[in-house]
Amino acid sequence: MPAKDVYVELVQEDGFKTEARAGKHPVLIDQPGPFGGTDSGPTPLDYQLIALGGCIAHIARIVARQRNLTLQGLRIAVEGHLNTDRLLGKPAGERVGFSNIKVRVTLEADWPREQKEAFLKEVEQRCPISDNLVNSTLVTVELTG
Secondary structure (H helix, E strand, C coil), rough: CCCCCCCCCEEECCCCEEEECCCCCCEEECCCCCCCCCCCCCCCHHHHHHHHHHHHHHHHHHHHCCCCCCCCCEEEEEEEECCCCCCCCCCCCCCCCCEEEEEEEECCCCHHHHHHHHHHHHHHHHHHHHHHHHHHCCCCCCCCC
């Protein structure tokens, strides 16, 4: 398969409520009320964890189909820890992003544990979101107007 470009657009007018568009799909991003938002959607941090869990789920289906394995279902819980001081403009020695992310996967499949572990390892190695979190990715932010 050839290379693929992924493109999304976001518009924020007043407050934190932001409308994003991924293809024909609208998505709302916001902050909880105590942080000045209207709580009309998940936060950007929530979406990062959602993206990781979703990618693992989708890659698991791809791998299972390619290997002709029966995967009845899966459950994924993703948790990230960060210190919010720096993003709020307070001095902090820690980085601004997640200091760690833990993904817990329950595979609903009649496979031995060793097979499940090998399967999950392959899924993680093939997940682009995991790859972007684990490895440095060049990010360029530029002013256009």
